[in-house]
Amino acid sequence: MNGWQTLLYKEVLRFWKVAFQTVAGPVLTAMLYLLIFGHALESHVKVYDTVSYTAFLVPGLAMMSLLQNAFANSSSSLIMSKVMGNLVFLLLTPLSYMNWFVAYVGASIIRGLVVGIGVFAVSALFTDISFVAPLWILVFAVMGAALMGTLGLIAGLWAEKFDQLAAFQNFVVMPMTFLSGVFYSIHSLPAFWQGVSHLNPFFYMIDGFRYGFFGASDVSPWLSLGVVGFVLTTVSGIAIYLLRTGYKIRG
Amino acid sequence: MPAISFQSVSKAYPSPRGPKGATFLALDRVSLDIEEGEFFGLLGPNGAGKTTMISILAGLTRANAGHVRVLGYDVQADYAQARRSLGVVPQELVFDPFFNVREALRIQSGYFGVKNNDAWIDELLESLGLADKADANMRQLSGGMKRRVLVAQALVHKPPVIVLDEPTAGVDVELRQTLWQFIAKLNKQGHTVLLTTHYLEEAEALCGRIAMLKSGRIVALDHTSELLKAASSNVLRFKVDSELPKVLADKARITGRIVQFPANDALAIEQYLAAVREAGLVAHDVEIRKADLEDVFLDVMNKGHQSVAALEVQPS
Numbered sequence: 001m002n003g004w005q006t007l008l009y010k011e012v013l014r015f016w017k018v019a020f021q022t023v024a025g026p027v028l029t030a031m032l033y034l035l036i037f038g039h040a041l042e043s044h045v046k047v048y049d050t051v052s053y054t055a056f057l058v059p060g061l062a063m064m065s066l067l068q069n070a071f072a073n074s075s076s077s078l079i080m081s082k083v084m085g086n087l088v089f090l091l092l093t094p095l096s097y098m099n100w101f102v103a104y105v106g107a108s109i110i111r112g113l114v115v116g117i118g119v120f121a122v123s124a125l126f127t128d129i130s131f132v133a134p135l136w137i138l139v140f141a142v143m144g145a146a147l148m149g150t151l152g153l154i155a156g157l158w159a160e161k162f163d164q165l166a167a168f169q170n171f172v173v174m175p176m177t178f179l180s181g182v183f184y185s186i187h188s189l190p191a192f193w194q195g196v197s198h199l200n201p202f203f204y205m206i207d208g209f210r211y212g213f214f215g216a217s218d219v220s221p222w223l224s225l226g227v228v229g230f231v232l233t234t235v236s237g238i239a240i241y242l243l244r245t246g247y248k249i250r251g
Numbered sequence: 252m253p254a255i256s257f258q259s260v261s262k263a264y265p266s267p268r269g270p271k272g273a274t275f276l277a278l279d280r281v282s283l284d285i286e287e288g289e290f291f292g293l294l295g296p297n298g299a300g301k302t303t304m305i306s307i308l309a310g311l312t313r314a315n316a317g318h319v320r321v322l323g324y325d326v327q328a329d330y331a332q333a334r335r336s337l338g339v340v341p342q343e344l345v346f347d348p349f350f351n352v353r354e355a356l357r358i359q360s361g362y363f364g365v366k367n368n369d370a371w372i373d374e375l376l377e378s379l380g381l382a383d384k385a386d387a388n389m390r391q392l393s394g395g396m397k398r399r400v401l402v403a404q405a406l407v408h409k410p411p412v413i414v415l416d417e418p419t420a421g422v423d424v425e426l427r428q429t430l431w432q433f434i435a436k437l438n439k440q441g442h443t444v445l446l447t448t449h450y451l452e453e454a455e456a457l458c459g460r461i462a463m464l465k466s467g468r469i470v471a472l473d474h475t476s477e478l479l480k481a482a483s484s485n486v487l488r489f490k491v492d493s494e495l496p497k498v499l500a501d502k503a504r505i506t507g508r509i510v511q512f513p514a515n516d517a518l519a520i521e522q523y524l525a526a527v528r529e530a531g532l533v534a535h536d537v538e539i540r541k542a543d544l545e546d547v548f549l550d551v552m553n554k555g556h557q558s559v560a561a562l563e564v565q566p567s
Contacts (some may be wrong), residue, residue, distance in 0.1 A: 001361050001363075001366070002364050003361065003363065003364050005361070006358060006361025006362055007361075007362065009361070010361075011357050012347050013349070013350075013354075017349055018349075076328065077449065081280055081347075084345060084346075084433070085343050085345035085349075086345045086346060086347045088341050088343075088345060089345075089359060089362075089404060090362065091309075091310065091345070092309055092310070092311070092334060092337070092339050092405075093334060093359075093362035093363060094330065094331035094332070094334045094335050094360060094364075096364075098329070126482075149524075235397050246313070250310065250311060250312065250314065251264075251306065251311065251312035251314065
């Protein structure tokens with residue numbers, strides 16, 4: 001393995017060694033959401049006329065878990081290394097800023113996909129899952145995880161304490177995921193809130209991802225692809241710039 | 252070509268106290284060349300700028316002015332080559348709690364693109380007394396053992412230049428000896444060694460040349476033997492039970508009950524002992540010894556830039 005591959009391997013090994021916490025935990029949480037919301041709302045909510053609420057909920061929950069875990073991987077790894085001081089082992093190496101970027105984001109994508117697949121695997125025990133357009137599913141899963149892994153990288157570089165990282169997670173990531181249509185179709189919202197939802201990039205990740213399952217979505221998957229691609233490019237540019245300048249890691 | 256070269260290097264940090272925007276000058280136009288194969292000591296009190304110099308060398312911090320090169324590679328422009336040439340043992344006792352010792356060393360090798368490194372890793376583990384800890388998690392190791400792993404991590408890629416930032420701070424005697432034997436062996440094999448330490452007897456025993464740093468400037472730079480030669484050649488040492496009068500205390504180096512005076516001849520010794528007697532004190536355990544590096548160090552630190560022994564480095 002060369003330098004960046006080693007860092008990617010180390011980042012994957014890091015979460016895999018504590019898979020109970022980093023994979024099994026999130027899958028269980030998603031299952032609890034599915035059981036409780038599915039049970040409570042199944043008979044009250046119909047989406048796209050033909051899709052049952054539980055079937056509608058599964059891709060949303062899988063994507064939400066995938067996004068949150070992709071974010072958690074890069075951000076918690078970086079903040080821990082900074083607080084414990086072992087980031088120095090990496091800072092002393094000849095790895096370039098692009099190596100750092102590819103490895104941290106790559107490991108986040110892997111963790112996101114592992115958790116997402118876990119959610120599906122367990123959900124399949126409770127409900128039928130259809131895959132109308134698998135390529136769209138894959139594209140949005142990878143791009144969503146990459147976007148959140150990159151955002152986690154930025155947050156991990158910026159935060160100096162666990163407290164600051166938790167604030168980023170609780171006040172930015174959580175509201176944006178919950179208000180993105182994980183639990184509902186935004187067509188069920190009043191016009192004003194539909195408009196607001198369209199400003200939330202998380203909405204496009206989940207809506208495009210869901211299109212792959214039902215062949216139906218709130219907006220065209222091409223529009224979602226465009227928005228997610230644009231946001232991913234922008235945050236990647238910011239993350240690469242921060243790594244290149246050594247923001248908060250090289251004095 | 253020098254192994255390590257600092258050319259007019261300055262570094263300012265934002266001042267923790269004082270008005271906003273105020274800076275604190277940690278390094279002030281420092282120039283220093285360390286030749287290949289040297290065992291070089293960097294000494295100075297806390298806050299003198301030793302760790303700042305090493306941080307700039309290792310690419311952990313950027314200089315505000317000047318150039319730093321490792322085997323001719325600029326630490327900023329050719330950072331990958333410079334870092335491949337360097338093995339740095341950091342001062343802080345840091346570790347990654349997710350891995351065991353062998354995993355940590357394999358991962359560190361991988362970062363440098365070194366493949367199939369197990370033979371060298373085994374040799375490092377053996378030489379540093381870590382062989383039976385290879386599969387132990389980093390969390391389970393004592394402080395001394397963690398320090399050994401830090402040394403091994405710095406050496407996984409066989410760097411020609413080794414930098415040790417106070418590697419023996421808070422470390423037991425056994426490790427110090429193991430460590431120095433190993434580092435001395437590497438130095439004999441041609442590795443350049445740069446060492447910062449608080450233990451002056453270690454620097455005296457190991458380093459061929461020494462630079463002394465004070466307030467971000469080099470105030471002495473010479474061969475260890477020359478520095479010792481230039482210091483007061485003898486020291487009068489004794490113990491007293493009460494405090495010395497101020498006139499005497501100002502000239503002495505006092506550690507608890509132990510009093511030491513620089514004394515070049517019998518007359519000086521007689522005068523000091525007489526003064527002690529006149530003050531109504533009794534000197535116990537009187538001895539006369541050769542000056543050591545600590546005497547030189549204190550002499551240079553007290554005199555600062557006026558040191559007779561020191562070769563002043565002029566800012567260019």
